[in-house]
Amino acid sequence: MLSPTRARATLLAAGASVAALLLGSLAATPSQAADQESCRPDGLYETPGVSVPYCSVYDSEGREKMGADHPRRVIGYFTNWRTGKDGKPAYLASDIPWDKVTHLNYAFAHVDGANKLSVGTDGPENASTGMTWPGVAGAEMDPDLPYKGHFNLLNKFKKQYPNVKTMVSVGGWAETGGYFDDSGERVDSGGFYSMATNADGSVNQAGIDTFADSAVAFIQKYGFNGVDIDYEYPTTMKDAGNPLDWTLSNARRAGLVKGYAALMKTLREKLDRASAADGTHYLLSVAAPSSGYLLRGMETFQVQKYLDYVNIMSYDLHGAWNEYVGPNAALFDDGKDAELAQASVYSTSQYGGTGYLNTDWAYHYFRGSMPSGRINIGLPYYTRGFKNVQGGTNGLWGKAASTDCPAGAGLTKCGDGAVGIDNLWHDEDTAGKESPAGSNPMWHAKNLEKGIVGDYVTDYGFPADTKLTGTYVRNYDSTLVAPWLWNAEKKVFLSTEDEQSVQAKADYVADKGIGGTMIWELAGDYGWDAAKGQYEPGSTLTSTMYDTFKNAAPYGATRSTIDLPTRALDIDVSFGQFPLGDSNYPISPKLTITNNTKTALPGGTEFQFDYSTSAPANAKDQSGFGTTIVRSDHTAANNIGGLKGDYNRVSLKLPSWQSLEPGASVQVDFVYYLPTSTPSNWTVTFGGTSYALAADLARGTTLVEPDTGSTPTPDPSGSTGPSPDPSGGACTAAEWNASAEYGTGTTVSHGSHQWKAKWWTKGETPGSTGEWGVWQDLGAC
Numbered sequence: 001m002l003s004p005t006r007a008r009a010t011l012l013a014a015g016a017s018v019a020a021l022l023l024g025s026l027a028a029t030p031s032q033a034a035d036q037e038s039c040r041p042d043g044l045y046e047t048p049g050v051s052v053p054y055c056s057v058y059d060s061e062g063r064e065k066m067g068a069d070h071p072r073r074v075i076g077y078f079t080n081w082r083t084g085k086d087g088k089p090a091y092l093a094s095d096i097p098w099d100k101v102t103h104l105n106y107a108f109a110h111v112d113g114a115n116k117l118s119v120g121t122d123g124p125e126n127a128s129t130g131m132t133w134p135g136v137a138g139a140e141m142d143p144d145l146p147y148k149g150h151f152n153l154l155n156k157f158k159k160q161y162p163n164v165k166t167m168v169s170v171g172g173w174a175e176t177g178g179y180f181d182d183s184g185e186r187v188d189s190g191g192f193y194s195m196a197t198n199a200d201g202s203v204n205q206a207g208i209d210t211f212a213d214s215a216v217a218f219i220q221k222y223g224f225n226g227v228d229i230d231y232e233y234p235t236t237m238k239d240a241g242n243p244l245d246w247t248l249s250n251a252r253r254a255g256l257v258k259g260y261a262a263l264m265k266t267l268r269e270k271l272d273r274a275s276a277a278d279g280t281h282y283l284l285s286v287a288a289p290s291s292g293y294l295l296r297g298m299e300t301f302q303v304q305k306y307l308d309y310v311n312i313m314s315y316d317l318h319g320a321w322n323e324y325v326g327p328n329a330a331l332f333d334d335g336k337d338a339e340l341a342q343a344s345v346y347s348t349s350q351y352g353g354t355g356y357l358n359t360d361w362a363y364h365y366f367r368g369s370m371p372s373g374r375i376n377i378g379l380p381y382y383t384r385g386f387k388n389v390q391g392g393t394n395g396l397w398g399k400a401a402s403t404d405c406p407a408g409a410g411l412t413k414c415g416d417g418a419v420g421i422d423n424l425w426h427d428e429d430t431a432g433k434e435s436p437a438g439s440n441p442m443w444h445a446k447n448l449e450k451g452i453v454g455d456y457v458t459d460y461g462f463p464a465d466t467k468l469t470g471t472y473v474r475n476y477d478s479t480l481v482a483p484w485l486w487n488a489e490k491k492v493f494l495s496t497e498d499e500q501s502v503q504a505k506a507d508y509v510a511d512k513g514i515g516g517t518m519i520w521e522l523a524g525d526y527g528w529d530a531a532k533g534q535y536e537p538g539s540t541l542t543s544t545m546y547d548t549f550k551n552a553a554p555y556g557a558t559r560s561t562i563d564l565p566t567r568a569l570d571i572d573v574s575f576g577q578f579p580l581g582d583s584n585y586p587i588s589p590k591l592t593i594t595n596n597t598k599t600a601l602p603g604g605t606e607f608q609f610d611y612s613t614s615a616p617a618n619a620k621d622q623s624g625f626g627t628t629i630v631r632s633d634h635t636a637a638n639n640i641g642g643l644k645g646d647y648n649r650v651s652l653k654l655p656s657w658q659s660l661e662p663g664a665s666v667q668v669d670f671v672y673y674l675p676t677s678t679p680s681n682w683t684v685t686f687g688g689t690s691y692a693l694a695a696d697l698a699r700g701t702t703l704v705e706p707d708t709g710s711t712p713t714p715d716p717s718g719s720t721g722p723s724p725d726p727s728g729g730a731c732t733a734a735e736w737n738a739s740a741e742y743g744t745g746t747t748v749s750h751g752s753h754q755w756k757a758k759w760w761t762k763g764e765t766p767g768s769t770g771e772w773g774v775w776q777d778l779g780a781c
Contacts, residue, residue: 042371042559042699043680045265045305047272057281062557062699063373064308064515066102067163072509072549073376073516074542075103075311077169080119080127080150082523084136088459089537091523093153094138097539098161100546102516104154105169105228105285105311109218110179113187115195115207116214117170117227121182122147129222147222155223165225167283168218176232177245186244192231193248193256196263201255203262211263212270219282220274226283226308227267233289234260235297236580243410244430253297254580261302268306283308287518290314290362290378292614295675296587299578302678304369305697311518312366314359315380318495320417320437321409325398328384328495330358331481331505335640338397346638350586350673352616353638358480359505360642361614363514367646368612369677372513373555379505379517381524381541382425383445385418385438385485385494394475394486395493407431418492421468422448424460425524438494443526445496446535448472449485454534476500479641481508502541506548513556517545559698560610560681561633561646568692568701570596571684573607575670587675591621591668593660599706601660605686610647611672611679617648619672625652627670647681657777658767661751666768731781738763747778754778 037046039054041062046052059065066073076096084090096104106128112118119128129149133139141148142156154166174180177191195207215227233240234256241249249256264284271282286303288310289295304310318326324339333355335346345351355361359377366375392398400415408430417423417436425439440448447454449472458464470489474496476482481504485494509517519525519542527538572594578584595601608630611619617632633645652668660666682693687707694703736750742757748766749755755766755775766775 037699040699041308041374042557043305043369043374043697044308045268045697047269050269050272050276052272052275053279053281056275056279057283061554063554065163066165069546069550070102070163071552071554072514073103073309073518074101074545074549075105075376075516075518076101076522076542077105077107077518077520078150078154079107079521079523083127083131084133085131089456090133090136091537092133092136092139093150093157094136095537096157096522097542097546098157098164100539100542101164101522103165103167103225105167105518106150106154106224107169107521108172108175108230109168109170110175111170111189111191111195111211112179113189115210117168117211117218118179118214120180123182125182151222158223165283166223167226167228167285168215168222168224169228169230169287170215171230171232173232173242176230176241177248188244188248190248191245192234192263193245193252196234197252197255197259199251201252201258203255203259205262205266208259208263208266212266215267216270216274216282220278225280226285227271228285228287228311229264229267230287231260231263232287233294233298235289235294236578236584237294237297238581239410240294240297243408246410257297257299257302257578260298264303264306285309285311287311287313287378288366290317290359290365292356292361292365292675295365296584297581298675299589300575300676300678301366301369304366304677307374309374309376309515310366310370311376312359312362312378313520314362314378315520316384317357319384320386320400320415321405321411323399323402323413323415325386325389325392325395325400325415325493326357326495327396327477327480327482327484329378329380329482329497330477331501331508332360332479332642333358333639334477334479335638336397338392338399350616350618352618352673354614354616354674355639356614356674360508361639363512364612364643364646365614365675366612366677368610368614369559369680371556371559373515373557375514376516376518377505377509377514379502379519379541380497381442381519381521383438383440383442383485383494383496385422385440385492386415387418387422387436387438387490387492388416389491389493394473394484394488395491396475396477396484398493400493406433406435409435418494421457421462421466422487422490422492422494424457438492440494441524441526441537442497442541443524443535443537445485445494446498446526448494449474449496450535452534454536455532456536474498481505497541499540499544502544503548506545509545510548510552513553515555516549562681564681564698564701565683565690565692566701567704568694568696568698569684569706570694570703571601572596572695573609573679573682573693575678586671586673587615588669588671591670592665593668594665595660595662597706598662600662601654601684602686603654603656603658605654605660605684606651607653608649608651608683608685609679610649610681612676613643613645613648615648615672615674615676619648619650619670621652622669622671623667624655625668627652627668649681650679660767664751664767665765667765736766738765749781752780754781 039058082091129147178188315329386400388401389395405411405414406429418438419436427435470487472485575589577590613634617629621627631649731749733747736748746757750766761774
């Protein structure tokens, strides 16, 4: 979804260290190192054996330090292709509202054919490192830096605005599976897909290590504060992402999530080691999808723990890849989304009436595993639109005529996208023709709204005497928080953003304790040029966010909404073995619980955890663990106007007759119906004492061994589980073997118990399959 406009397929959803020069010597002393944990954000993974200097970036509450007037993030994507060299308006570092933003994501670097982070060959035509803009005010090069281009200007302005951090963003729609070479042609190198995942679906650790090492060297050389990964998309859903990548990506689908996790873990660890050496914490973020369809194939988004924060691409929720006319980036659902209605989302009880094509749903998805302050919602400074729209309310929730898709779109039928003057920032398809999509910078949309033909239209190939047909009337839906333009004569619908919608979204961020906003892209913002009588690139929308955030309370730094125990046990919990792609409905992974303590967990041990209200409160298990929802923060029959709370809290228990020995694991067949990120805020209770789990990475917990000498709490349900088979006794049966096959009635020994197979089995550990699983416990022996 984040991509160079010149190539975006819109119809689908090293040298001297400048970092050291800019940041100075900040190496932590031993006493300072001991205090770094107090600044670590809640839930953030720390590389073992490395004292990460968190306090260089975070305060003692784990909140990012961004300046007194920036308690919330305003992250702007700054692109490398609006250089002005093509005759179109330039947008350079000197055009950025530096006092209004907190972070800048430079788009894009890519993964080259050698699996290294690159922006191409150095030279005077390289916009990143070699280009200059003689005579352009504010674009004068800093002579103290050993390179030119955008990187020179970014670092020049960072000296004036030292609280602003810069990130190099890698990938994007057009450069996830390939990259643009020095001539501007796309090279189908494999990009993230082959760098992180081998052809057989296994993790390509060698490629990952090469990339991560190059990323560290790159940010040190060019003075960046971290790395932003825009991998579109590591999902098991077939035909996701750029159609140009499908030959590579579809063949690797089964291994993409594992490769993504390995990539992010490796990046986090190498950045942490570099942080310790350089005395400043380097950031790691991702651009994450907001689509429930894509997220369904990303398991539980296990990479969240490696990220300083996540930027949600909460836009491109409707567009001309199909005929359903709706807003680009609605904040809330209104229960009328035509695309969701067609898919029976509102009428299928298992979905809980939950509409999932909106920002609020996407925010709550990530809130399940992260504090609100480590989440940023995305805002588009561009439009999407349709023509030949029939029905709906001034086009909203109507239908565009079905038409052939542009070349290279990978689809056979698309919606009729807006073209011409209604598609100023248009892309070209693979045949070099305009891709109908209604893609415009917001400053052009404002001119359309006011009936103005800007003098810039000649730069985009339109004659100077261009006249507008019909009137573009602004509409606004306060439930959706979505404005749009409707041209009744042309039957054109353009989804927009303006001060009213951005103000509402900024208020939402402030009220929810959310970390901030991410903008794609800064060059689309607008300002009024009174001398010319037209809208031009400006900072109106960004200023709206800044003005709202500057007096906001600090963002939410704690993940849990309840008091958790401060003592934590080494018990691992993980969701895995997800069915792939379209087979993953309902979502049915296996929850594996592994006891790494030195004490057996007795039967009746209770586990509780939170999962996000992005999934309805109807999760269950099929393994006899009695999964129940003990609290839901959202109890309405739908999410019109937004989800009312963050969490569903779950309780499940080891069957009263089943203990979990040290080193042993148990599996639970789990089922839920809409995506949720990694469940969090775990507790385990037995012997009258509750503990947190160390794997949850919560701030302020201490790893301990369980208390001894206490009596297990009886199962309050009174259940005693199945009675041991009377044939049980001494462990005379052969020891269970993971590689052996066992037929019905076969008896084995394992964990000082004897077990009988109820049916044929192989590789299923006795004691791990639950009361209704294959192994019947015959009792201790």
